[in-house]
Amino acid sequence: MTRPDELPEPPEPGTETVPEVPSAVSMDDLLSDCVHCGFCLPTCPTYVLWGEEMDSPRGRIHLMQQHREGAPLGDAMVRHFDACLGCMACVTACPSGVQYDKLIEVTRAEVEAEHPRTWTERAVRGAIFSLFPYPRRLRALRGPLRAYQRSGVPALVRRSGILERLSPTLAAMERLAPPSQKAPSLPERVAARGGRRATVGMLTGCVQREFFPGVNAATARVLAMEGCDVLIPKRQGCCGALSLHSGRAGEARAFARRTVETFEGVDVIVVNSAGCGSAMKEYETLLADDPAWAARARALAEKTRDLAEFLVELGPRAERHPLPVTVAYHDACHLAHAQGVRSQPRALLAGIPELTVKEIADPEVCCGSAGTYNLLQPVAAAELGDRKAANVAATRADLLVAANPGCSLQIAQALERQGAPLPVAHTAQVLDASLRGHPAATLLAR
Amino acid sequence: MADTLRDLAERCTRLLGPESVISDPVRLRTYECDGLTSHRASPGLVVLPETAEQIAAIVRACGEAGVPYVARGSGTGLSGGALPRTDGVLIVTARMRRILDIDIPNQRATVEPGVINLDVTRAARPHGYYFAPDPSSQQICSVGGNVAENSGGAHCLKYGFTAHHILACEIVTPDGEIAELSRDDPGFDLLGVFVGSEGTLGITTKITVRLTRLPETVRTLLAAFDTIGKGGDAVSAIIAAGVVPAAIEMMDALSIEAAEAAVACGYPEGAGAVLVVELDGPDATVEHQFAQVERLCREAGAFEIRVAADDTERALIWKGRKSAFAAMGRISPAYIVQDGVIPRTSLGEVLGRIDALSRESGVRVANVFHAGDGNLHPLVLFDDSVPGAQERAETVSGAILDLCVEHGGSITGEHGVGADKARYMPRMFSDDDLDTMQMVRCGFDPAGLCNPGKVFPTPRLCGEVPGVRKGPHPLVAEGKADLF
Ligand SMILES: Cc1cc2nc3c(=O)[nH]c(=O)nc-3n(C[C@H](O)[C@H](O)[C@H](O)COP(=O)(O)OP(=O)(O)OC[C@H]3O[C@@H](n4cnc5c(N)ncnc54)[C@H](O)[C@@H]3O)c2cc1C
Ligand code: SF4
Ligand code: SF4
Secondary structure, three states: OOOHHHOOOOOOOOOOOOOOOOOOOOHHHHHHOOOOOOOOHHHOHHHHHHOOHHHOHHHHHHHHHHHHOOOOOOHHHHHHHHOOOOOOHHHHHOOOOOOHHHHHHHHHHHHHHHOOOOHHHHHHHHHHHOOOOOHHHHHHHHHHHHHHHHOOHHHHHHHHOHHHHHOHHHHHHHHHOOOOOOOOOOOOEEOOOOOOOEEEEEEOOHHHHHHOHHHHHHHHHHHHHOOEEEEOOOOOOOOOHHHHOOOOHHHHHHHHHHHHHHOOOOOEEEEOOHHHHHHHHOHHHHOOOOOOOHHHHHHHHHOEEEHHHHHHHHOOOOOOOOOOEEEEEOOOHHHHHHHOOOHHHHHHHHOOOOEEEEEOOOOOOOOOOOOOHHHHOHHHHHHHHHHHHHHHHHOOOOEEEOOOHHHHHHHHHHHHHOOOOOOEEOHHHHHHHHHHOOOOHHHHOO | OHHHHHHHHHHHHHHHOHHHEEOOHHHHHOOOOOOOOOOOOOOOEEEOOOOHHHHHHHHHHHHHHOOOEEEEOOOOOOOOOOOOOOOOEEEEOOOOOOEEEEEOOOOEEEEOOOOEHHHHHHHHHHHOEEOOOOOOOOOOOEHHHHHHHOOOOOOHHHHOOHHHHEEEEEEEOOOOOEEEEEOOOOOOOHHHHHOOOOOOOOEEEEEEEEOEEOOOEEEEEEEEEOOHHHHHHHHHHHHHOOOOOOEEEEEEHHHHHHHHHHHOOOOOOOOOEEEEEEEEEOHHHHHHHHHHHHHHHHHOOOOEEEEOOOHHHHHHHHHHHHOHHHHHHHOOOEEEEOOEEOOHHHHHHHHHHHHHHHHHHOOOEEEEEEHHHOEEEEEEEEOOOOOOHHHHHHHHHHHHHHHHHHOOOEOOOOOOOOOOOHHHHHHHOOHHHHHHHHHHHHHHOOOOOEOOOOOOOOOOOHHHOOOOOOOOOHHHHOOOOOOO
16 A cells, blocks of 8 residues: 555646546437436425526536537526536436436536636636645635634624625635634544454545544544544545536546545545545546546445445444434435435434434435535525525424535534524534443534 | 517516516527427527516516417426417416415415425325325426316326316416406306316416325235236226225336336336235225235236335335336437326227237337326337437327227326327317317407417417307207307
8 A cells, every 4th residue: 555645745736628528428318318307306406496497407408408509608508507506416306317417517527618707707716726625725724714713803794794795705705614623633543442343544525624623533433433443544635526526627637546546555435525425436437538547446436435324334333322412414415416325324323322313304405515606606505505504493403413514514604694503513423422422412512 | 579579578577577587599498398398499588477466467468569478387298288489478487386375274275386286295294184186297397287287196096186176276367367266156167167278278376276184094005917908907806896096007017117227116027017006095994995906906917916014115116106207218218208098998908009009110118007097108219319210109109099089088188288289189079179169268368379379289360260150050050059
């Protein structure tokens, strides 16, 4: 195995040219799978918001077809592709097997290549993509953010609405910045407790690592307590999820190669962030046209597991202590729709004595976080956040459990806006508390 | 014409605001068809109103400009009923989706037309009630669309079609007036005329539906047969025994294959036909009849019977059936969903003839049907990239309708006539019959602007139709009807 700390930082992306449609998929075949039945409409968040055909999966597929037939990627068309959250609820809903995930990925790449963006759009996108995938840069941002949050200015700024007027995107970034925590650094190896049952690699993720360090620590502990040796390569970079889901395929590939290399020596890679896990499972398609990497990418995709998926496959061994708390479980789109992981987290939570799991109404509709969506489409994202928050509040749970950092930020913030703040935890943190016999209050105090 | 539409667009923008009027060609084209993709026409203008008053104002504006208009709900219709007019306005109700009232003591709910069918049931279920019409598209089709098409579903064998569950409709008449049609109105049953009129008599803007009490018990079984014929025998035996199941649905091997590919419903392997039978009602009755149905299926030759143990298993049995149409995309690039009715007793005979048609023409036909009431849904499969394939499929599809009519059935059971089947109407009705229907239509829409070109084979202006006739109406002459 390559020693992880010998690896260089991920390359500065943007050098690679945006690719053609991956040869493995024919856009025409993919498009022809759609029979125009409309079954995907009710779970599409933008259709739920606006009730317009062009902002539904069926309508977007129709627009893609128009583009294939020669209609240019004009402003009108691009607006509707940009408004798509990439939540993949339509993939789950479609009885005809339409692979919308592939369709939108190709389309986004075409948009980035063919459609000129305005100056502000370019600036905002540039800022996001030069920040989020780089933990070190995010870390650098944390100091100023912490100072800013302590200063009492945030409430003032929020009230004044000045950011909203300047740029809704900047305002969204400000709102979403979580209270920064001190990030403890994890060791490179955490040894299994009791007899060893497995050796796993662990992805720490960019946003997860910098904004929710407690989740990574909890993940490592839970894995160790369940009998896993956990390897945490120090210099792992971004998995490329944000880039991949935003049409920046070249950039995504660079990150993917790096990640493949980093984890080549382990049998299983456990991922606790839904967006990262779904991207890594897509590496096979992403690198299909690169002969040097295709097989290695496939191998990595095959050994990638979401934390909940892995723990259920492994089976419980450590003792669960009671946690008398009522939780609402939120299905992250990149977990439920993209990876089909729905029952596992619920099963893990239900396995904790005295814990009650509540279902959130309309579980299949996205919370509006969707990677960079809440930064690029702040108005729609806020509306979706409000809907989700209202459904969460209606469960009257004490704690919201979600397995994706973006969702946690988004929903927590919407709940706060509605004056019904609720603590948020990752499935790993709830399990961690139960395995360690900590009282429920430790989760609720967040 | 372009000028007229431009003026109309401006007027609508003043009425509704710019966010609710669509006029650029790329966006307009996404509305070019409903669930029937073989008929396409890009609308001249799309509007997304939110109130009855707005719809009335739009209809008046269209009337003044002499521009035709078409209503659209969720666009899942399978007969091209919501096919737009290139020279007209498409009025989409997708933003009118508020459930206005759930009135449990009176067992009714009042909803806006764009409310999704299943959402009515979702809202009523916590109170122990549901909205009985359950088309397979219930997760997305609108109540307004259900009213227009008089949609049915798997359970209409026992509970009836949409018409049996509509208590009142507020409508915008083609004059642009808002009127209320109610089941309680004395005199002519205008509500009965309106339900099922496929958007040709006006646009409904508010609907009061009947809510049905959730049954005490529901039991579902899946029976597998090696041939369709044996499945048909089982259906006849069940009905003959006096059992009225909530639903009896049949699927043939090809449709099972598609559903399996789509939703992995796990139907018994090697089945030439499966029957889904559901009984509901009071515990004791259901238990007794369920045993009877199981026995009758076995006697008819079922080689495997699965009884759903819980709601999850029931949902899985239904999932295969409910996704069957859309699942055809898995086994064929394109297909035509046919909808015809035959007397239940002719089931075996007609299916045999369909099979023969399929063999002769080399066009594959999958069969899904509401077997209890003889409503067939043959799915005619073709590859739209092969020249001539669509025409061949359409010929087979048309021949199937001829079979239905020949056996004393109908050219549509629940999907409506729309744009697609207008040309088949003369196979069932004489010119005089059609003229009589036109008279009714003209009573509502003298200018012929409300969803023109649908239902009737030859769009005629109202003035031309009955007025030119000399002498008494033929029905009157034959003594079959009276004028009064
Ligand atoms: C996969 C699939 C399965 C289906 N299964 C069934 C089934 O089991 N049973 C069944 O009966 N149908 C079925 N259908 C057909 C279709 O779903 C129904 O006809 C449904 O009622 C149409 O509703 P909609 O909202 O989509 O209407 P649309 O397709 O938008 O419109 C249908 C017609 O209604 C008119 N209309 C719409 N709204 C109004 C209004 N407010 N006032 C007046 N007229 C209006 C339109 O002008 C048009 O003529 C199925 C369709 C699909 C795609
Ligand atoms: S990915 Fe989500 S937002 Fe995009 S079309 Fe599908 S359901 Fe709608
Ligand atoms: S559900 Fe699938 S086939 Fe139906 S309209 Fe949506 S994408 Fe097309």
